[in-house]
Amino acid sequence: MPEAYLWPGNIACAEGAIAAGCRFFAGYPITPANEISEHMAKRLPEVGGIFIQMEDEMASLGAVIGASWAGLRAMTATSGPGFSLMQELIGYAFFTETPCVIVDVMRVGPSTGQATRAAQGDVMQARWGPHGDYAAVVLAPSSPQEMFDLTVRAFDISERLRTPVVVLSDEIIAHMRENVIVPDEIRIPERARPERGRQEFFGPELVPPMPRLGDGFNVPVTGSTHDERGIRFTRDPIVHRRLIKRLWAKVYSSAREVWDWELCGEQEGKLDLAFVSFGSMSRSVLEAIDILASRGLRVASLRLKAIWPFPDEVVAKLAERAEAIIVPELNMGQLVREVRRAVAGRARVIGLSRVGGGELPTPEELAEFALEVVGR
Amino acid sequence: MSGGGFSIRRYLRPGLKLPFCPGCGCYTIINCFLKAVWELGHEDLSEFAFCSGIGCAAWIPSPYFNADSIHTPHGRAIPVATGVKLARPELKVVVFGGDGDIAGIGCGHLIHAARRNTDITVIMVNNMVYGMTGGQVAPTTPLGAKTTTTPLGCFERPLDVANVVAAAGANYSARWTTAHRRQLTDAFRRALTGRGLRFVEVVSPCPTNFGRRMGMDAKALLRWFVEASVPIEEARNMGAEELRGRIVVGTFADRDEPGLLDRLREAYGRARPP
Structure with missing residues (x-):
């Protein structure tokens, strides 16, 4: 039997993450996203996961990226000012093909703005925030039920495409309470792992299998332009074009599956x-x-x-x-x-x-x- | 140990050529680090995961070590390493970075990692300058030194990084120069064992972008390191004026307090399943 809960959006988001198999959360306090961190801090130890509050938003997403390469489904949550700080690592996660979920509970900006009041000013930051040629996947819930459902979906897409996915919420959705139906079963496929001996982790397929650190693949992960093996090529135009075109093709060839309305x-x-x-x-x-x-x-x-x-x-x-x-x-x-x-x-x-x-x-x-x- | 004696080649990714300038201290650091790895009985790097940020020293493991490595954005190696360690505690997680990476843009992360006593090794290569970008002033540049952005001489005091890390609570903190190969290798060995944060600062020559403007080649820089070095035991009895321009070397902290993982496991032991 599916169960119903009267949850605020932020709690539904955290529960959605747990249901999706998220076992690592790192975050930094910010209004109006705090309830997500607070709930994860309580729930993750109960399910064998790890919560850590980091010293800032760059550190939070950095730890999430490290945990993802070490094999865990991982997430962070923030609001506009923290989302701005995370852009460097969102671009990094995209370029290194690191699955992770970033929740942005939007508030009034720019700058500190009005921390406790809803806004939708991060639409373009979510698309173009990282410097360079980034391709974004961004979901937008409009109820606590969708905070649950779309957080689950964000993990699904992120794991399938090996790319960061943003859940773009706002203060109203985050703090309103509504019935949330939790389905009996949520299954997100395990990450495809490379076969033993494989040396290409960043191509040539659109979504290459992702090794886990410590499994003997000797994978070099870098935010510099790299070839299929992960070896840095900082000047070669062909290597860069091949990489960025594949990353864009990966996101845009899946656009129809991502579209949801x-x-x-x-x-x-x-x-x-x-x-x-x-x-x-x-x-x-x-x-x-x-x-x-x-x-x-x-x-x-x-x-x-x-x-x-x-x-x-x-x-x-x-x-x-x-x-x-x-x-x-x-x-x-x-x-x-x-x-x-x-x-x-x-x-x-x-x-x-x-x-x-x-x-x-x-x-x-x-x-x-x-x-x-x-x-x- | 099987497979012959020590050679750094057994740990390096085949087919790549190390990228460092002639006279760069990174060669010595690679030798001493891999010697320490060898002395600890590791025949390969399969038990390690390396993280590094941006800068010349960050290229030491990535991609040259035949190992898992994450080459992160500038300054973020320690947070990424924290995530790796928490998610896979059985790995030995080692961060390499320069002084700009670790003590400039990443300084907040370093101090918090020391405060948490995060169970990782951090090796900071201190060449006293932003080398990769052409020789700009760094948080570690000595007073008076000429750099591309202090043409009239550096007017800020350098950060005493090994001391700060010790004060912030790391289990181990040491500083040596590349002129102290044996001590450096021993410090790396210590830093690769035990729990908590283990930090080694290596004062290292950058003849290309530091020495050149100071009128010193690689040999002169090493000679200066030898002459300027003062063991920490002696430095404790010296005044600030006497210590100006000197390089204090030795062990700043060596203790065995619980690391982040110990504390986390202790707290999580209290978690009750729902």
Whole structure:
């Protein structure tokens, strides 16, 4: 029997990680992500895992990366300021093909901003945060249930693709309490291990098998450009191109499997209006489309549960149906740029920015804005 | 021991050529370190995992040692090593890094690893300068030294790293120079055994990017190391003025307090399954 719990999002996230087989957590205190660390500190010793609080966010993700190479599923959790500090090691994890999960519970920024208030300002940092040619995988929960489910999924994708996966949450989702159904069985495949004697750990396959330190493979792991064996090539253009093209192909050839969305409202036919949103904002949108439907509008909401790689085709398909698309977000306009790119002129795209204080626009405000957009 | 006598070749990855400049202290450090490994009875490096950051010294294990090694971003070798050790305690985890890597950008990690008494070995190659990037001033550059970013002479005091690590709680902390090969090998042996954090600072010549601007070649740098070195026992009776410009060598701490893993296991023994 699946069991139901009344959990805040942060606890659901920690429990999702444990259920996914996470056995190592390193973190640094930060609001509003602390409950994840605190819960992991209590739970990991009970399941034979290890929790350690490190001296800063670089050390936290560094320890996670070390534990991952030593064979454990590993995770850290933070918020915007810590997420900024982690970018160097997120790029490193991507380039060295180290599976790990990073939870970013977004709060108002930039800088210290408003630590206890929700925002969605890290959309682009999650995509482009590390320097150089990084390809991101980012999931976006909008309920405690999805904090559980998408944390599990983050481990699944991370282990399958050998790449870091970010769970992009926010303060509202982190601290709200809802029923969370925990399934009876969660199984994430074991990492593919190399055959004895193998010397290529970074190619040539899209996702090469990953050795564990101490198993006799003598693997050299480096954040410098490297060949299939892991040997550093700091000047050769061909070696770099081959590596970076494979890493991008690895992420983008899996894009369709990563894409995850929910379409509510009118499922088919022409639309007067559609919304594209994610995270806590989607909760207000779902009520707004009911209000708009009751006013006789044909409306739909596309809620993205995976933001990066961006689901271009999904958004484009919606744009074929809609006169106008509204993109409400708790930032000065980040997701809207991506929606506009994917829509490519098929529909009008209008952003709605709300920043500060962690206040979502109410469903009524969204509906009112929408009615103005369609001229009613 | 089978397979003949000591040769560093048995521990090096085949087909690669060491990248260090002529006169670089890293050659001596590799020799002394692998000698210590040999003397401890390891015929290969299969029981080890190496972590290093960015800088010339970070290239000592990566990828030249025929072993598992993680070459991390600048300064982050100690946290990555911490994760490896906690996840696979049976491995001997060894960090190599320069003074910039370990005591500059990574200084916070070093002090906390000493405080935790993390069960790893940290070898800091102190060439008193940022060598790989061309010879900029480092946290270990002596007062008055000319570097590319202190053309008028260094006006900051150097950090006494071995002393700081000892004060922060590491089980073992020592400083030697590459002119003290036997003592250095013995210090590495000690640093590869036991529990807690074991730290060795090696004062090492960088003729290319430090000595050159100081008017010293590799031989002159080694001569200076010999002349400037003061055993810690003598240094304890000397004043600050007398010690200016000297290199205090010897053992700064050697104790057997519980390491991070001991403390963690003790605490986790109290965990009850749900």
